[in-house]
Amino acid sequence: MSAATTRMDQPRQRPADMIRAFGRDNTWTLGLLGFLAILLAFTKFVNPNYSLGSLSSTATSVLPLALAAVAQAIVVISGGIDLSISAQMALTSCVAATMMKDHPGDGTAVAIVIGVILLGMLLGAINGALVVLTKVPDIVVTLATSFVFAGVALLVRPAPGGSAAQWLKDLVVGPAGIDLLPKAAVVLVVIVAVVWIPVSRSRLGISLYAIGSNPLAAFRSGVPVSRTKFISYVLTGLVGAFAGLSLTASTGIGSPVPEATYVLISIGAVVLGGVSLAGGIGGVFGPLVAVVVLQLIRDDMTFMRVNPNYGLVAQGFILIGVLMAGSFIQIRRSRA
Amino acid sequence: MTAATGMARDRAPSRSAAWRNLLRDYPLIPLTILLVLLVLTVELARPGTVSANWAAFTVRQAAILAILAACQTLTMLTGGIDLSIGYIASMAGFVTATFVHQPGGWVFGLVVALTASALAGLVSGIGIGIFRVHPLIMTLGMGLIVFGFSNVWQLQSVQTGAGVPPELRTLGTGLTADVIPNDLAVFVPVAVALILMLRRTGYGRMLYAIGDNPVAARLSGVRSWQVLVVLYVLSAVLAAIAGLLQMGLSNTASVTLVTPYLLPSVAAAVIGGTSIVGGRGGYSGTIVGALILTVLAGFLSIVLPEPWRQIVFGSIVVLVAAAYTRATAAG
Numbered sequence: 001m002s003a004a005t006t007r008m009d010q011p012r013q014r015p016a017d018m019i020r021a022f023g024r025d026n027t028w029t030l031g032l033l034g035f036l037a038i039l040l041a042f043t044k045f046v047n048p049n050y051s052l053g054s055l056s057s058t059a060t061s062v063l064p065l066a067l068a069a070v071a072q073a074i075v076v077i078s079g080g081i082d083l084s085i086s087a088q089m090a091l092t093s094c095v096a097a098t099m100m101k102d103h104p105g106d107g108t109a110v111a112i113v114i115g116v117i118l119l120g121m122l123l124g125a126i127n128g129a130l131v132v133l134t135k136v137p138d139i140v141v142t143l144a145t146s147f148v149f150a151g152v153a154l155l156v157r158p159a160p161g162g163s164a165a166q167w168l169k170d171l172v173v174g175p176a177g178i179d180l181l182p183k184a185a186v187v188l189v190v191i192v193a194v195v196w197i198p199v200s201r202s203r204l205g206i207s208l209y210a211i212g213s214n215p216l217a218a219f220r221s222g223v224p225v226s227r228t229k230f231i232s233y234v235l236t237g238l239v240g241a242f243a244g245l246s247l248t249a250s251t252g253i254g255s256p257v258p259e260a261t262y263v264l265i266s267i268g269a270v271v272l273g274g275v276s277l278a279g280g281i282g283g284v285f286g287p288l289v290a291v292v293v294l295q296l297i298r299d300d301m302t303f304m305r306v307n308p309n310y311g312l313v314a315q316g317f318i319l320i321g322v323l324m325a326g327s328f329i330q331i332r333r334s335r336a
Numbered sequence: 337m338t339a340a341t342g343m344a345r346d347r348a349p350s351r352s353a354a355w356r357n358l359l360r361d362y363p364l365i366p367l368t369i370l371l372v373l374l375v376l377t378v379e380l381a382r383p384g385t386v387s388a389n390w391a392a393f394t395v396r397q398a399a400i401l402a403i404l405a406a407c408q409t410l411t412m413l414t415g416g417i418d419l420s421i422g423y424i425a426s427m428a429g430f431v432t433a434t435f436v437h438q439p440g441g442w443v444f445g446l447v448v449a450l451t452a453s454a455l456a457g458l459v460s461g462i463g464i465g466i467f468r469v470h471p472l473i474m475t476l477g478m479g480l481i482v483f484g485f486s487n488v489w490q491l492q493s494v495q496t497g498a499g500v501p502p503e504l505r506t507l508g509t510g511l512t513a514d515v516i517p518n519d520l521a522v523f524v525p526v527a528v529a530l531i532l533m534l535r536r537t538g539y540g541r542m543l544y545a546i547g548d549n550p551v552a553a554r555l556s557g558v559r560s561w562q563v564l565v566v567l568y569v570l571s572a573v574l575a576a577i578a579g580l581l582q583m584g585l586s587n588t589a590s591v592t593l594v595t596p597y598l599l600p601s602v603a604a605a606v607i608g609g610t611s612i613v614g615g616r617g618g619y620s621g622t623i624v625g626a627l628i629l630t631v632l633a634g635f636l637s638i639v640l641p642e643p644w645r646q647i648v649f650g651s652i653v654v655l656v657a658a659a660y661t662r663a664t665a666a667g
Contacts, residue, residue: 081472130654130658134654134657134658134661134662135658135661135662136654136657136658136660136661137612137613139417139472139602139612140602140603140606140612140653140654140657141654141657143599143602143603143653144603144650144651144653144654144657145650145654146599146650147599147646147647147649147650147653148646148647148650148651150646151642151643151644151645151646151647151649151650152643152647153643154642154643154646155643155644158643260595264419264476264479264480267472267473267476268473268476268477268480271470271473277470277472277473278470307487307488307491309484309485309487309488309491310484310488311484312480312481312483312484312487313480313481313484313485313488314484315477315480315484316477316478316479316480316481316484317477317481319473319476319477319480320459320463320469320473320474320477320478320481323463323467323469323470323473323474323477324463324467324469327467327468327469328467331467331468
């Protein structure tokens with residue numbers, strides 16, 4: 001919040017100052033990026049075969065989780081939390097895969113994709129409306145709607161199946177032209193650029209941060225708190241639909257059983273990415289880096305022929321270790 | 337909002353306001369009415385369903401859910417939540433089962449399992465109490481760690497094999513005199529101890545105090561970190577007990593046995609009137625909440641296919657939670 005306002009108040013800064021300010025505002029993300037660089041070097045060390053080509057397979061496998069983390073980040077920044085994200089992904093993915101199997105054809109697939117995106121926004125709107133109207137804590141509402149969405153997904157597709165249009169599959173698999181640039185990464189950047197960046201630069205974005213950091217202060221400053229909260233869930237549903245579509249695109253089918261780990265890892269990545277669970281702090285870039293870090297750790301474990309289950313253990317330890325260290329520093333700083 | 341409340345106070349309490357006060361001050365009464373209505377619906381929809389045997393089966397399953405929901409109730413009172421209990425409970429059951437054919441037998445396994453659970457709770461408690469990591473994320477990470485270790489343990493113990501100890505099977509499945517579930521022998525002492533702890537002991541009071549206003553609690557001399565460390569150890573041990581009972585009941589040992597009960601355990605505490613933001617609630621409501629959910633899930637599994645069951649289940653949780661929020665906001 002404060003970062004955004006300072007930058008807006010002083011549009012003409014010297015480049016050096018801007019870089020310094022950027023570093024100050026994004027210390028956590030920069031640290032995480034450094035960690036990612038070390039991890040990449042380590043990956044190359046344990047697996048000399050890891051090449052630029054392997055980047056694209058990492059990117060494809062990480063895309064649904066990365067989008068889930070972006071979706072989660074938006075709602076957490078606004079002071080909420082969404083436990084139904086994996087159920088939303090299962091439902092949108094099932095609808096997409098089923099419709100594409102029943103109505104083949106590239107042209108209809110485009111219409112289906114648009115319809116599924118609208119469906120995702122509707123699911124988010126249901127969450128948002130329930131949170132705003134009933135005033136039940138977000139965690140309880142989204143917990144309950146996760147049952148509802150998963151139930152509807154089972155109605156749509158009693159068993160995993162369906163199919164995906166070829167262009168949709170091609171969109172996320174393999175490199176885009178050069179090896180360094182996985183298609184999945186391009187898709188991710190485009191989605192974030194189209195959905196999040198315009199929002200975060202607008203009045204709406206400032207409102208999102210405002211209601212997350214202090215709803216009462218936001219209300220007194222004239223921010224429409226309920227409407228903004230509702231919109232934050234719609235945005236989460238929108239990105240959640242992209243996550244569901246990317247699941248269909250990368251697996252070629254739709255599965256009605258929500259992956260519980262998507263909820264857990266998306267929340268973990270959001271917090272690891274420097275977004276405060278109390279709301280109002282952070283962005284979507286940190287969570288994206290965190291998702292890649294968490295995925296690379298598991299991949300490295302596989303390369304090192306360590307029992308892959310230790311990957312889960314390592315993810316858990318990194319999650320809580322980093323957070324304990326982070327809050328330890330914060331506590332010491334506030335005492336000093 | 338304030339205007340509406342003021343008006344409600346000025347007028348003689350209308351019928352809906354009276355209901356709201358009842359729900360707020362004595363949640364057990366409306367909850368019990370809801371439970372009775374639910375049982376009546378079951379009997380009306382399927383005459384002959386409700387019997388002594390049906391009640392025994394329901395109570396047997398509800399007792400396990402109620403112990404898991406105790407973890408959520410206690411942690412929610414302090415404004416926290418424990419998302420690691422599904423994995424801890426499954427791990428405790430599974431580890432015990434792998435020691436059946438080992439020297440020392442399952443009793444030794446039980447000791448190992450309880451120690452491991454308490455250790456996991458201790459680490460969570462230290463993270464939450466001392467390092468002030470958000471409980472949601474701390475227990476989430478701990479759940480991943482426990483799940484990973486359980487999987488490793490599963491691979492290591494493939495050769496030795498696992499089995500559910502007959503004693504635990506009797507405890508989990510058996511009915512004394514055909515109507516009294518044996519697992520009540522575990523549940524009743526636990527429930528009585530928890531209710532007494534929350535109502536009569538200083539420790540119980542401190543849980544409410546921390547949840548209601550952490551700063552005020554600290555200024556009144558509550559050492560929050562000690563309370564929280566003990567709390568999360570207690571929660572993990574309770575989860576382990578529930579896991580052992582569930583293993584006995586289902587006669588299977590698996591590292592994901594109890595994970596499907598994580599969300600219902602939160603729902604049972606919420607339906608039972610415990611506030612997720614802390615400071616308000618109690619265990620007796622949670623027990624009725626667990627009974628309601630078990631009766632509901634059992635009934636829905638008879639009359640509805642799986643998808644609709646989930647949809648109705650989720651909708652009812654939202655409705656009941658909304659009713660509570662209205663009741664508590666109006667006062």
